Amino acid sequence: MANKASETPDDQDIPFMQRLLDNPFILLFLGVASPTILYIVWGIIEVAQIPIAN
Amino acid sequence: MASAANFRTCPDTGLKVDRTAEALIKANAVVAVVFLAVGGLFGVLVAMTRWPAVHLLDADMFYLVLTAHGADVLLFWILFFEVAILYFASAILLNSRLATPKFAWLAFIMMVVGAVMANVAVLQGDSTVMFTSYVPMKAEPHFYLGLIIFAVGALIALFVFFATLVVAKNEKTYEGSVPLVTFGAITAAIIAVFTIASGAVILIPTWLWSMGFIANIDTLLYKIIWWGMGHSSQQINVAAHVAVWYCIAAMVLGAKPLSEKVSRTAFLLYILFLQLASAHHLLVEPGVSSEWKIFNTSYAMYLAVLGSMIHGLSVPGAIEAAQRRRGFTHGIFEWLRKAPWGNPAFSGMFMSLVMFGFLGGISGVVMGTEQINLIIHNTLYVPGHFHATVVAGTTLTFMAVTYLVVPLIFRREIILPGMAKWQPYIFGIGVAGISLFMMGAGTLGVARRHWDITFTDAIMSVEVPGTAFLMMGLNGISALLAGVGGAMYVVIVVGSVLFGKRRDEAVAKANPIIFDGGAAVANYGSEEQVKVPGTIVLVAIFFTAFVLYYFVNWKFLSEVWPLS
Numbered sequence: 253m254a255n256k257a258s259e260t261p262d263d264q265d266i267p268f269m270q271r272l273l274d275n276p277f278i279l280l281f282l283g284v285a286s287p288t289i290l291y292i293v294w295g296i297i298e299v300a301q302i303p304i305a306n
Numbered sequence: 307m308a309s310a311a312n313f314r315t316c317p318d319t320g321l322k323v324d325r326t327a328e329a330l331i332k333a334n335a336v337v338a339v340v341f342l343a344v345g346g347l348f349g350v351l352v353a354m355t356r357w358p359a360v361h362l363l364d365a366d367m368f369y370l371v372l373t374a375h376g377a378d379v380l381l382f383w384i385l386f387f388e389v390a391i392l393y394f395a396s397a398i399l400l401n402s403r404l405a406t407p408k409f410a411w412l413a414f415i416m417m418v419v420g421a422v423m424a425n426v427a428v429l430q431g432d433s434t435v436m437f438t439s440y441v442p443m444k445a446e447p448h449f450y451l452g453l454i455i456f457a458v459g460a461l462i463a464l465f466v467f468f469a470t471l472v473v474a475k476n477e478k479t480y481e482g483s484v485p486l487v488t489f490g491a492i493t494a495a496i497i498a499v500f501t502i503a504s505g506a507v508i509l510i511p512t513w514l515w516s517m518g519f520i521a522n523i524d525t526l527l528y529k530i531i532w533w534g535m536g537h538s539s540q541q542i543n544v545a546a547h548v549a550v551w552y553c554i555a556a557m558v559l560g561a562k563p564l565s566e567k568v569s570r571t572a573f574l575l576y577i578l579f580l581q582l583a584s585a586h587h588l589l590v591e592p593g594v595s596s597e598w599k600i601f602n603t604s605y606a607m608y609l610a611v612l613g614s615m616i617h618g619l620s621v622p623g624a625i626e627a628a629q630r631r632r633g634f635t636h637g638i639f640e641w642l643r644k645a646p647w648g649n650p651a652f653s654g655m656f657m658s659l660v661m662f663g664f665l666g667g668i669s670g671v672v673m674g675t676e677q678i679n680l681i682i683h684n685t686l687y688v689p690g691h692f693h694a695t696v697v698a699g700t701t702l703t704f705m706a707v708t709y710l711v712v713p714l715i716f717r718r719e720i721i722l723p724g725m726a727k728w729q730p731y732i733f734g735i736g737v738a739g740i741s742l743f744m745m746g747a748g749t750l751g752v753a754r755r756h757w758d759i760t761f762t763d764a765i766m767s768v769e770v771p772g773t774a775f776l777m778m779g780l781n782g783i784s785a786l787l788a789g790v791g792g793a794m795y796v797v798i799v800v801g802s803v804l805f806g807k808r809r810d811e812a813v814a815k816a817n818p819i820i821f822d823g824g825a826a827v828a829n830y831g832s833e834e835q836v837k838v839p840g841t842i843v844l845v846a847i848f849f850t851a852f853v854l855y856y857f858v859n860w861k862f863l864s865e866v867w868p869l870s
């Protein structure tokens with residue numbers, strides 16, 4: 253740990269939230285995953301469960 | 307690939323400006339204004355038809371024009387302008403070259419071709435399906451194809467934006483975190499990716515169905531996925547116009563956010579939750595459960611509303627702090643009284659903030675609640691609400707920022723400054739009117755998207771209260787006012803771009819328009835002094851109005867359905 257610190261001096265110091273907010277691609281992943289799962293996929297599952305009329 | 311970018315130095319800000327990015331911003335902004343002009347005119351025609359005493363268009367024409375109005379303003383005006391904002395927030399604010407300019411031009415051309423194709427389809431008359439194009443109503447194939455080409459173009463523009471972020475980072479054109487305005491633009495772009503993906507998933511099969519290659523599209527499935535696009539696209543607007551609020555406050559007054567962390571967290575709430583509210587468009591659909599509806603429109607949605615409330619405190623707070631820093635410290639509201647009300651960039655932005663919150667925000671939370679939604683579902687209340695969000699909110703904000711874009715990017719002085727000063731007020735008051743009066747008519751039961759509120763030839767007669775007619779008349783008058791305000795905007799913008807005095811270095815020195823060279827926009831940094839009593843009072847008024855209106859609606863619901 254201690255000797256590695258000199259290679260990436262400040263990487264370790266940056267708080268988690270800041271690293272998250274500074275990474276547009278993780279944010280992109282979260283922003284697409286959230287509505288896809290909670291809105292689209294869940295919604296489609298509900299529609300798929302509607303019985304077909306005879 | 308490594309295109310040698312060609313930069314100029316901006317005399318107003320000292321920032322390096324990539325000339326290609328600049329040309330693309332101009333192109334997208336110009337086309338946006340053209341669609342606003344066309345679509346706005348259609349809006350006035352629609353309102354003149356819904357004014358019973360005028361009843362301008364015949365029924366077929368009414369629905370045709372309504373379809374064109376929705377598509378031209380909601381999709382084309384706003385998305386072209388947003389692409390311009392994305393290029394500004396990436397290449398210009400980060401001092402970088404724009405990545406892959408050829409793709410950016412390809413995106414632009416595809417968006418133009420798609421938008422024109424969809425317009426042609428609608429105006430030919432066989433694609434009167436409203437911009438929602440619910441199946442099984444069928445439009446001509448080139449209507450869907452136009453929308454698809456437009457969407458793919460917009461997707462390419464998003465890639466250019468994300469690639470520019472990477473270029474700027476690799477070429478170290480900025481240090482640390484991106485500026486807040488860029489962060490807001492990233493939020494908008496992320497929501498846009500989901501929006502366009504949903505659009506593609508549903509419109510491509512619908513296009514194939516319109517040509518007969520697919521037999522059937524499930525109507526409920528269509529609505530779910532279509533609203534993944536239709537609703538989320540409105541959230542691109544919210545993220546973008548909030549970013550522009552911060553941008554205008556910073557440019558005009560040097561306002562910095564009270565807390566970068568808090569404002570960014572509010573944008574993160576948008577990224578995670580805002581798009582779930584798509585479900586509020588399906589609140590009365592049988593076939594999806596109340597769990598799905600309530601989770602997506604209440605529990606999760608309120609987290610996104612929290613984000614908006616944070617911005618609603620943070621933007622006026624930043625303005626108040628900046629004004630106090632400049633010495634307007636008397637009493638609670640001197641900062642507000644002495645704000646630059648004669649500057650259309652500021653006045654448009656501040657009115658937009660107030661109307662978006664009071665008219666759009668409050669009505670949105672009310673109608674997004676499953677139970678009370680029933681009172682106003684599919685009435686004119688709905689367009690009343692979203693003209694407060696997307697016209698008073700987004701459109702007025704974009705108009706306001708144009709008063710900075712024309713001098714800074716087009717390098718032209720604004721012509722007719724006296725008229726420009728009044729333009730946001732006239733448009734703003736008109737829009738407040740159309741929002742309020744449509745909401746009023748909706749509360750009285752007037753249906754949306756309807757040519758004849760009296761149902762003249764219906765078998766059962768319908769009683770419409772006289773006040774509803776009054777509301778529709780007042781709506782018509784407000785629409786004329788908004789139309790005049792919109793026309794003033796188009797005249798000023800087009801006139802300035804073509805005939806405005808060139809803004810060279812000497813003019814820029816003589817007539818500075820942005821505070822301190824825009825340092826507050828282009829850098830990370832929070833306000834130091836965060837005592838903002840005036841803003842706290844405004845927020846308290848807002849909450850009181852909100853709570854009262856919310857409970858009044860529950861009371862109203864109990865009267866609609868007497869349970870005893």
Ligand code: HEM
Nearest residue numbers: 349350353376379380436437689696754755756785788789
């Ligand atoms: C002068 C300005 C405007 C006026 C007078 C106006 C008026 C109207 C009216 C009267 C309706 C019809 C409501 C109905 O019959 O159901 C309507 C619908 C609509 N307006 Fe506007 N509007 C204006 C500007 C805008 C702008 C700038 C936007 C978007 C940014 C917009 C978005 C829409 C949408 C999406 C609809 C719904 C269309 C549909 O139901 O398919 N409007 N507008």
Ligand SMILES: [Cu+2]
Nearest residue numbers: 537540583584
């Ligand atoms: Cu929505």
